[in-house]
Amino acid sequence: MILRLFLIRGYKTRIAKRIRGFSVMVYREKDESTYERDLRKRIELINGVIANINHPALEICNLVESRVNELISKINEADSIIASDMSHSELRILNSILYQVSKIEIVKS
Numbered sequence: 001m002i003l004r005l006f007l008i009r010g011y012k013t014r015i016a017k018r019i020r021g022f023s024v025m026v027y028r029e030k031d032e033s034t035y036e037r038d039l040r041k042r043i044e045l046i047n048g049v050i051a052n053i054n055h056p057a058l059e060i061c062n063l064v065e066s067r068v069n070e071l072i073s074k075i076n077e078a079d080s081i082i083a084s085d086m087s088h089s090e091l092r093i094l095n096s097i098l099y100q101v102s103k104i105e106i107v108k109s
């Protein structure tokens with residue numbers, strides 16, 4: 001239990017530093033660009049994971065994985081590459097988040 005709390009606290013600290021870095025990068029962007037949109041989405045998704053990581057009843061990996069599966073379905077149903085571009089970006093972001101969260105789950109086990 002103590003190891004789990006230690007890992008979560010360390011993960012939150014690393015993510016908070018990343019969010020600060022992303023926020024600075026977003027502030028520097030002048031125009032609405034794909035890069036800025038991706039940074040905003042990354043911050044939003046990371047904050048969502050952090051909000052849910054403290055709930056022991058929630059399986060955070062399953063939660064993120066279900067969102068990944070929803071995005072894959074959405075991409076497969078899209079009519080064009082342009083329509084699925086935002087979903088692809090979100091999918092890449094969620095995959096990196098899922099990797100980080102899975103590392104914590106493996107250590108907890």
